[in-house]
Amino acid sequence: MSGASIPYHLRPHKAVDRRLFLDLLNRIERWSPLKDFVYASMGAYPLEDHKLVHRLLGVTRLIAFDMDDEVVLRQNFNRPVETCRCMTKKSTDLISDFDNILSECGFADANGAIIWLDYTNPRQLGHQIREFESLLNKLAPGDIVRVTVNAHANDFSDPQAPGAKPPLASEKMQTQFNNLKSRIGEFLPSSASPNDMTPEGLARTISLSFAGAALKALPVSGKNEFCPLSIIRYADGEQMLSITGIIIAREKRQQLLENIDLASWPFSSNGWEDIHRLVVPALTLRERLFFERGIVSKTHQEMISEVGFKSAAGVAVEEFLDSYKKYYRFYPTLMAAEI
Incomplete structure (x- = not known):
């Protein structure tokens, strides 16, 4: 896959x-x-990184590319802003013709x-x-x-x-x-x-x-x-x-x-x-909130003792807590929703 x-x-x-x-x-x-930079990446069909680059940095000159026409069609639908250009290209083509692509997209002023x-x-x-x-x-x-x-x-x-x-x-x-x-x-x-x-x-x-x-x-x-x-x-x-x-x-x-x-x-x-x-086990929302609340003030052993289990999704709790303390602010909250 x-x-x-x-x-x-x-x-x-x-x-x-x-x-x-x-x-x-x-x-x-x-x-x-970085607001007036151009951002270019493969992006896959959801364009998640393009959305974040736009929302957090204000970048509007966005380029997404992929070799698969169907992926590019989905990218076009999922564009965060109208100025996001989606194209069917190999990375080799993007690199070799980068200046011309910027001009064609109207981003030569980046x-x-x-x-x-x-x-x-x-x-x-x-x-x-x-x-x-x-x-x-x-x-x-x-x-x-x-x-x-x-x-x-x-x-x-x-x-x-x-x-x-x-x-x-x-x-x-x-x-x-x-x-x-x-x-x-x-x-x-x-x-x-x-x-x-x-x-x-x-x-x-x-x-x-x-x-x-x-x-x-x-x-x-x-x-x-x-x-x-x-x-x-x-x-x-x-x-x-x-x-x-x-x-x-x-x-x-x-x-x-x-x-x-x-x-x-x-x-x-x-x-x-x-x-x-980077060690990121799959946590339930309740588990995540527990570790997030105590990660700054409690020792690893204290949290392991309180939570009552020593591994999560095949990863030892002791093993991931050191890494988790560094990245917990960026841990994604993934929830089911009916819209």
Whole structure:
């Protein structure tokens, strides 16, 4: 099932990750107003991120794209404002013809760009890294880029023949690593090994692969760089990796980080290996309100004792409370309603 077709109410991690992105954009506004930027992303059929970018930041120059005509038709119906342009395009086409697309949409006067490339196909990882590199070559200082890719180790395994003996763990990791290497080629970090085919290790390896692409697009000899601001891994079934950063003049990087007070933000990343794990169990409304009420003042053990259970939706309560304290303000409230 593609990311465009998964019901959003079944993706609480995605919802929290999206709202953290908006919170980060709010911080970036301390450095530069974003109201007159253009926002472009795949958006899927509900255009949830377009709605939030418009409502919270006031951005009206919106572009949504998808390869599926039917998805684009639904996007057109779900547009948050009339100035949202929906088009049938591949991400490659959007990147290669970005300036012309802005002109055709009437957005050539935008002060900058916020672009989210939200991928789902792990077999196209190498192509996705190269698209990221091409995009950085197109953009200017102040532009913001976010990319989400599949970082699930099992998606790098070979299909098992019917009746075949399951491979040993070491053999499986070696096969996964070989497939990862064949897909991303030159972008594979020299330090990577089959031992990295774990959730944490694969996320780090892929993040460093994007770091290599960023360095290739904006080498140290140039005046600009791509500064990663937040890198998060999460799993609504399969592990995903989200990388958000900004193109900035090297001499202004420290000033930017101080202005937006990034160090005080719980999900900030101080480099490409600083990756946060987002743990979002499915909670009932009553459970959520209980944890939300006590998360600031009570210890984990006190809350576990009071609530009376130690796991929620297969996640240990002790495990998610540290993460929950950082993101509880962004936890989605999903309720049934009859309209």
